[in-house]
Each structure stands twice: as C-alpha cells, then as structure tokens.
Amino acid sequence: SQTIHQWPATLVQPVGSPLSLECTVEGTSNPNLYWYRQAAGRGLQLLFYSVGIGQISSEVPQNLSASRPQDRQFILSSKKLLLSDSGFYLCAWTGKGLAGGAQYFGPGTRLTVL
C-alpha cells in the first residue's frame, strides 16, 4: 500500500530564516505531487504541483519554491520566511490516469513564523 510522509511535523522559525519541508511517497511510482497551505480554520490553497522529476508548476506567486529531486520526493523551500508563511503545509499525491483520481494527503507540517 502507498504511504506519504512529511517532516518535520511542527516547526517554529524566526522571520528571515530559511525553510525546507520534505515529503516522500512510498509504494507508488511516477506520482503527481502537490503542496498545499492551509490557514487556521480555512480551506486548502494549492501552492505547487509536479508531474515528474524536475517539473514544477507554481499556482500562486509567493515567497516559496518547490523542487522534486527524485521521483517520490517533493521539497518546499524558502530563502527568507515571512510572518505570512505561517500555516499548515500539506503534501499530497495521486496516480496518473484519465479524468483524475483522489489525492491522498500526508500528515502535514505546522509552521509558525515568529
């Protein structure tokens, strides 16, 4: 069966510091991968998605970037964090196929920028 991991689970960082969040998927190959951000009490905002190694699409202009160095690894980064970067970051995966399929989410990373 497929599993998706995210780390760290929680992170407290000062404004202006760098960020690296990691997501890995097991039990599948060539997945589509996604990064979302969720503000407290709100819905999910798609930040980036990737259909393959080195292929990144950005949905929202922001202070963040994403990379996919390996097939099942997706990284979310920032060079200098802003207060507005605080939130719950979720990674998700889906298999490729016609007309889409359900996305499956990781446990998330709670980021607090002080």
Added chain:
Amino acid sequence: GESVGLHLPTLSVQEGDNSIINCAYSNSASDYFIWYKQESGKGPQFIIDIRSNMDKRQGQRVTVLLNKTVKHLSLQIAATQPGDSAVYFCAETSGGYNKLIFGAGTRLAVHP
C-alpha cells in the same frame, strides 16, 4: 473563476441522527468530485468520490449525491457518531493534472 463552496459553515447534530453536508460548485465542466474529512491537526482523509456520469454513490455509512443540473453536491452520513466530528471539504477537479479546488469546509459537531 471556478469555485467550490459550501452552504453551511457549521453543522451540529445529535449522535445517531443523519447528517447532510452540502456543497455548490460553479464549473459545469468538472467531472470528478471528492469529499474529505479533516480532523484537528491532521491531513484531509479521503471519504468518497463520484464522477459526473453518476448521480449517487454509497460507501460505508456515507452517500454522495451529485446534481449536475443545479451543480450541487452533498454528503450524507448515516447514524452520525462522535468520531464523525471534523471539518468536511468537497473538492472538484479543474485544469487537468488532477488539480483539485477545495471549498472552505463545513465543521460537523456531533453531540451525545
């Protein structure tokens, strides 16, 4: 632009009652819809999905109804239990690559 929204931000029910959570979508070209359950501090959990060539799909204690005429989606939970307390999101596909657009969510509170 396309959007997925929810009629009720909070729904309170008694344990054992049936719950109905509603969702409106605006993109008539969407062909796949999903309901997720999110408990506090956790990632969303897949509940049930439905494609646009269907109008009803049942799972264990859950049923999803799709009305394409009025672009409405609902999630019915039978015999609601305290463990069902969570925020429920509907989502639709839009733009290919399985990109999903999520609504704001409905909080379901189950009272004993």
